[in-house]
Amino acid sequence: MKRGVPGTLVLVLSLAVLAALVLLPMWLVGSSSFKLPREIISRFPTFFPHSFTLQHYQKLLGTSAFPTYFLNSTLVAASSAFVTVLLATLAGYAFFRLEFRGRDFLYRLIMVAYAFPSIVILIPIYLMFAKVGLIDTDLALVIVNVTFALPFSIWMMRTFFASLPRELEEAAAIDGASRLATALYILVPLLRPGIAAIAIFAFVSSWTEYLFASVLIISDAKRTLPVGLSGIIGQYQIDWGLLLAGASLSILPVVVFFALVGRWFVAGLTEGAVK
Amino acid sequence: MASHNPSSEKSGDGRLAILLLALPLGLLAATLVLPMISAVNISLHDIRVIGSEGAFSGLDNYSRVLTAGAFWHALGVSAVWVVGNAFVQTVLAVLAALVLNEKFPGVRIARVWIILTWIIPTVVVVIIWRWMLSPSGGMINPFLISIGIIDRPVGFFSSGPMALASLILINSWRWFPFVAIMLLAGLQRIPADLYEAAAVDGAGPIARFRAITWPLLQPTLLVLTVMGTLLSFNVFDIIWLLTAGGPAGASETLPVLIYETAFKAYRMGDAAAMSVVASLMMIGLAILLIDRLAPKEAAK
Numbered sequence: 001m002k003r004g005v006p007g008t009l010v011l012v013l014s015l016a017v018l019a020a021l022v023l024l025p026m027w028l029v030g031s032s033s034f035k036l037p038r039e040i041i042s043r044f045p046t047f048f049p050h051s052f053t054l055q056h057y058q059k060l061l062g063t064s065a066f067p068t069y070f071l072n073s074t075l076v077a078a079s080s081a082f083v084t085v086l087l088a089t090l091a092g093y094a095f096f097r098l099e100f101r102g103r104d105f106l107y108r109l110i111m112v113a114y115a116f117p118s119i120v121i122l123i124p125i126y127l128m129f130a131k132v133g134l135i136d137t138d139l140a141l142v143i144v145n146v147t148f149a150l151p152f153s154i155w156m157m158r159t160f161f162a163s164l165p166r167e168l169e170e171a172a173a174i175d176g177a178s179r180l181a182t183a184l185y186i187l188v189p190l191l192r193p194g195i196a197a198i199a200i201f202a203f204v205s206s207w208t209e210y211l212f213a214s215v216l217i218i219s220d221a222k223r224t225l226p227v228g229l230s231g232i233i234g235q236y237q238i239d240w241g242l243l244l245a246g247a248s249l250s251i252l253p254v255v256v257f258f259a260l261v262g263r264w265f266v267a268g269l270t271e272g273a274v275k
Numbered sequence: 276m277a278s279h280n281p282s283s284e285k286s287g288d289g290r291l292a293i294l295l296l297a298l299p300l301g302l303l304a305a306t307l308v309l310p311m312i313s314a315v316n317i318s319l320h321d322i323r324v325i326g327s328e329g330a331f332s333g334l335d336n337y338s339r340v341l342t343a344g345a346f347w348h349a350l351g352v353s354a355v356w357v358v359g360n361a362f363v364q365t366v367l368a369v370l371a372a373l374v375l376n377e378k379f380p381g382v383r384i385a386r387v388w389i390i391l392t393w394i395i396p397t398v399v400v401v402i403i404w405r406w407m408l409s410p411s412g413g414m415i416n417p418f419l420i421s422i423g424i425i426d427r428p429v430g431f432f433s434s435g436p437m438a439l440a441s442l443i444l445i446n447s448w449r450w451f452p453f454v455a456i457m458l459l460a461g462l463q464r465i466p467a468d469l470y471e472a473a474a475v476d477g478a479g480p481i482a483r484f485r486a487i488t489w490p491l492l493q494p495t496l497l498v499l500t501v502m503g504t505l506l507s508f509n510v511f512d513i514i515w516l517l518t519a520g521g522p523a524g525a526s527e528t529l530p531v532l533i534y535e536t537a538f539k540a541y542r543m544g545d546a547a548a549m550s551v552v553a554s555l556m557m558i559g560l561a562i563l564l565i566d567r568l569a570p571k572e573a574a575k
Contacts, residue, residue, distance in 0.1 A: 001379075005359075011374065011377055011379065014370065015385075016373060018371055018374060018389070019386075021518075022390075022392055022452065023390055023391070024392055025403050025407065026391060026395075026403075026409075028414075029399075029403055029406075036438040040412070041411070041412030043414070043417040044414065046416045064332045079481050087299040087302065088299070090295040090296070091295065091299040091300070093294045093295060093298055094291070094295040094296050095451060098292045098295070099288045099291075101289070102287045105290075105301070105517065106296075110300075110303065112308050112508075112558075113292040113303065114502075114505055115370050115554075115557055115559060115561050116307075116554050116557065116558075117554060117556050119509070119511060119530045119534060119550055120310070120311060120314050120507055120553070120554050121306070121307060121310035121311060121314065122534075123314065123543055123546060123547055124310035124311070124313035124314050124317065124547075125306065125310050126307070127313070127317075128309070135428070139473075143306060146302065147302065147303065147306040150299060150302070150303060150517055151303070160316050161481050164556040178293075179291075184308065199392075204307050204436055207396060208394075208395070208398075209395055209396065210396075210397055210511075210515075210516075211534075213511055215538065220300065225396060225398070226397065226398040226512070228316055229396075229402075230398050230516055231399045233402065233405075233516075240406055240412070243402045243406070244402070244406065246402070247398075247399045247402045247403065250395070250396050250398070251395050251396075251503075254394045254395060254396075255340075255391075258387075258388075258394055262387045262388070263383075263384075265387060266390060266456055267444060269453075269456055269460070270456060270457070270459065270460035
């Protein structure tokens with residue numbers, strides 16, 4: 001549909017507001033992490049740093065436990081993403097292709113999981129994990145993160161399977177391929193975008209998880225980024241340079257990940273939404 | 276919704292399904308179903324410090340929790356929190372989705388990167404807004420003064436209503452792009468010829484929005500309202516890290532109260548009782564919302 005001059009003007013204006021709302025804070029955080037402390041808290045923020053310093057990063061990486069938190073988070077988030085993709089693919093295929101009693105009931109039941117406040121299971125999970133010696137381990141966080149990412153991932157995966165043309169399977173069946181072989185060698189490779197979408201979803205939700213990580217991890221050496229960084233907020237007298245450097249480095253991995261496969265993630269979200 | 280396929284062999288399906296679903300569903304049973312049952316069990320015992328044993332106390336925890344003011348106060352704060360978030364996020368998201376539904380250079384990139392606020396860790400959201408809203412050194416105060424909205428610096432977290440409002444805006448900032456992307460999917464399902472026909476009939480943009488976009492967006496909005504209610508009720512970290520429920524309990528939602536009861540006041544039984552009541556309320560609310568808001572013809 002054609003837009004007149006006023007329509008174009010409104011569009012450009014709203015785009016500018018939207019960009020300012022979403023991107024400006026991120027830009028200011030990133031650019032300010034290179035500014036000298038005095039410039040960081042100047043009343044009118046500079047768009048580009050006038051002063052340039054790496055002192056905040058040197059302090060963050062040299063004297064704080066940030067590198068440890070970063071490594072822990074990377075390990076936990078990558079493992080959680082891997083396990084979630086694996087389990088969601090298995091379940092997604094079963095719910096999409098197999099016919100068995102109680103399938104639709106089970107499928108809906110899984111989605112009910114999100115109706116429960118996660119705080120409900122915090123106390124019982126702590127007690128259970130304490131009994132089997134999982135407190136203060138990375139594995140505990142991986143289990144919890146997979147649990148929270150899995151229902152939504154199964155839902156997305158089933159939608160991705162359903163979007164593949166059915167002729168593929170029929171052709172493979174005529175060629176004598178078993179269903180498992182068809183799934184493994186024909187369907188799964190075509191689902192790479194879906195797998196990327198689920199991987200990023202699971203990675204991001206683990207990367208940002210705070211509540212369980214704050215309760216299930218006790219020693220500082222095992223701490224993940226959100227909990228560790230929130231500790232740094234309180235630990236020093238507010239050192240904005242240090243915090244902004246920490247914030248920038250915490251955003252970086254998800255932004256890189258998102259730059260690579262983000263479009264599949266958004267496509268996955270919207271495809272799921274219309275089914 | 277299920278894709279039935281009469282031609283496929285069904286004999287092996289059951290066994291294969293068990294094989295494929297054993298791990299994923301086994302995990303969910305162990306980490307969701309079992310803990311929920313266990314939460315009910317804990318709520319019926321007089322357990323103080325985590326991990327200690329407590330005597331069976333029937334519904335004592337429930338009666339103590341439900342007759343104390345703290346629970347009802349937190350429930351009220353939670354209600355304001357959920358409604359405030361739903362309102363702000365819906366308005367922002369509808370506007371953003373309408374913009375992103377237009378065709379312009381770079382629209383594909385904008386549709387992906389708008390979700391940036393949603394993928395960064397909450398603790399980073401906390402740092403960003405603590406910095407920008409800080410009365411000393413933050414930039415929001417000077418900005419609002421310079422455009423004449425306020426005449427002296429404001430403490431965004433110092434009074435109760437301001438703290439809650441600030442938290443709602445910050446949480447909405449984080450979530451509205453996600454809602455916008457979902458709405459965009461709904462918008463793109465609306466057939467373009469409807470708009471063309473309306474334009475031929477002389478309907479302006481606002482009339483087209485009211486007659487076509489808004490009604491046809493209702494199913495998507497319903498799903499998002501229910502999802503959003505459950506998700507925002509659950510939010511804990513952003514509140515905990517910014518105000519810890521303060522000042523004077525003004526931003527103490529139910530999850531914050533439950534956390535404090537369990538891990539600061541060491542009353543596990545009480546915390547479990549509150550969380551069981553909260554779960555029942557959430558499920559009830561979800562059912563009510565679906566029942567009330569669902570268009571009747573779609574309910575068949």
